[in-house]
Amino acid sequence: MKTVATFAAGALVASVARAQVVQWDIHRRQTETKLTRRQDGTVTEVITNEKLKGGYFASCTVGTPGQNLTLQLDTGSSDIWVPSIDESDSKSFLVVGENEFSISYVDGSHSKGDYIAETFEIGGATLTNLTMGLGINTDIPYGLVGVGYVASEAIVDSTRSTSSAYDNLPLLMQKQGLIATNAYSLWLNDLDASTGSILFGGIDTEKYHGDLTRINIYKDSRSGVFSSFTVALTSVQASSSSGTDSLAAEFPIPVILDSGTTFSYLPTELAEQIWQEVGAVYYDEVSLALLPCDMENSQGHFSFGFGGSGGPMINVTMDELVLPLTSGSRSIPLPDGPNAGQAACQFGIQNFSSSSTSFLLGDTFLRSAYVVYDLVNNEIAIAPTDFNATTSNVVAFPSEGAQIPSATAAPNQAEVTQGGSLTTPSYGASGGFQDDKESAASIPPPLDLSRIAVIGASMGLITVGSGFFLLF
Known part of the structure; x- marks a missing residue:
């Protein structure tokens, strides 16, 4: 958490x-x-x-x-x-x-x-x-x-x-x-x-679009038991009106689907590519990547793929990734760069630099996905969420160990292996992310980021000793 x-x-x-x-x-x-x-x-x-x-x-x-x-x-x-x-x-x-x-x-x-x-x-x-x-x-x-x-x-x-x-x-x-x-x-x-x-x-x-697709949960490689909801993230794409970029990383990346985590935390090399697409900048003073608050109006999105080709794909739009950063009731301006003076917000995708720490997809991802956790068959089913759905059609699991209703298995999970292209993306989508948005709000008065002691602490409530182990 x-x-x-x-x-x-x-x-x-x-x-x-x-x-x-x-x-x-x-x-x-x-x-x-x-x-x-x-x-x-x-x-x-x-x-x-x-x-x-x-x-x-x-x-x-x-x-x-x-x-x-x-x-x-x-x-x-x-x-x-x-x-x-x-x-x-x-x-x-x-x-x-x-x-x-x-x-x-x-x-x-x-x-x-x-x-x-x-x-x-x-x-x-x-x-x-x-x-x-x-x-x-x-x-x-x-x-x-x-x-x-x-x-x-x-x-x-x-x-x-x-x-x-x-x-x-x-x-x-x-x-x-x-x-x-x-x-x-x-x-x-x-x-x-x-x-x-x-x-x-x-x-x-009634709470999701399309079909549910099942993917495997992976055991902890050290203990050999199922202890977290760890799945294989196998692709990330950035898309906007100016293009689509397939981002480079050592896929598959083991990620935990965790509702107790506000942000999503990815390997630094992948997080930095995402930041470049949206114009986010990492600030040591608050240990966070920040960006202008008006980026929540950008029409760009990121697509997260799981379980290899044919597996589920979840699009996360910018309005789900731009989160408030305030000092009391006061907005904080970005201190430098091309967006200096504009109101600063936290970006919902942050970084972890060490494989000893869990990579996590928290609430900034999970809000865009309907997720079914099956702790008996050790599977997770995912589909794009239907935001603000007003109807309901509940289907109960019929028995202990029954498979997830209305879900089919991702067809190529057996082919998920370590590797993949590390070609640097062209960042062709970045222009659309930053152009397809409403203009910035009024510029807030200056406030020194270094004087904000608590903001951005983003400390995790992660149990000591529950370390993360690479699975692939």
């Missing part, structure tokens, strides 16, 4: 429960809570997304009687953990691992305490004896709902043994009969959308 200091999260709204399907809906800037139950038995839980902090947050109830908490949803981790609450008031509270819960993050934050078993409710759908962490000693103001593989639970990292794993949220949902199999679909919707959803146990055929 990785967050950015300039992104905000809010509260939550509504829930609905469906037999064999559990859905959490995502709302932005919502303040009231509303629960509804439909005749078909589905459960919808509303979570909030706001631009000024990273993440999608869910309203949950813990304990007996239940206490309402707001927790961050994260496909990049596997534990639920909650800040310490008044556990003496809960009749169902049970410590199952005293002082055994411990997570540290690369930004220096942490959460430590006990493992507990508790009642956990998501809008009318109730799980009993769910194991979760209790953050007794933590400097993080909110907890997390991790929905990844059990092999990446904090206790497994601590003991260095998968035998320590417990049934986490999606697995216990399946075992307690809420869903038929350990799988879910993610529809984040666009950056300014008021609704989106994570749907456990099914897909919604």
